[in-house]
Amino acid sequence: MSPDCIFCKIAAGEIATRKVYEDDVCVAFNDLSPQAPTHILIIPVGHIDSLDTAKSNEENVLGHLLSAAAHIARDKGFADAGYRVVINTNGDGGQTVFHLHVHLLAGRPFDFPPG
């Protein structure tokens, strides 16, 4: 846990958040500034700054974040309609919180380019 990281505090339950999914590896909750009818953030419980800083032995965590996204999509009933998964890294990517998070967006058609 990184002491000043808001997402670490959410994962640890120190900041109350209604979780839409959780297991030993990740926690998922609704984005506070939703960009689509469904906008969920999926974060690893263990602190990782970004996709750029994930270590080779954290590849299993990265895979689990994506399979959790697919699981949530099926569980919430929007998998067949479709969804978009986005990971922003550093400035050009638009990363604002430096605890790795996967955006899971659904509930409307998404344009291309993706931003």
Added chain:
Amino acid sequence: MSPDCIFCKIAAGEIATRKVYEDDVCVAFNDLSPQAPTHILIIPVGHIDSLDTAKSNEENVLGHLLSAAAHIARDKGFADAGYRVVINTNGDGGQTVFHLHVHLLAGRPFDFPPG
């Protein structure tokens, strides 16, 4: 390999493509309709229709696609500036080729919402 899948043919070398990265698990090449100065697609060598249909024993492949994105970003020198990773699933997501692919976009700032 899925017989009519264009990305399987690219992965197998049956369609000539200048690969920007490859290993035993994935292949990366430039998108033919780039949406940013850098727009790379990263695909698994083994056919997976989409994130929605990836099996639980393919979680390691999903993780590897993301770590390959981070590796390419660092190798090509745009990791510090930043980048966006996108996976489209089914209709609303904007998925057009049903062989799982990770979009790796860089070289300009990306807006939010991501499409």
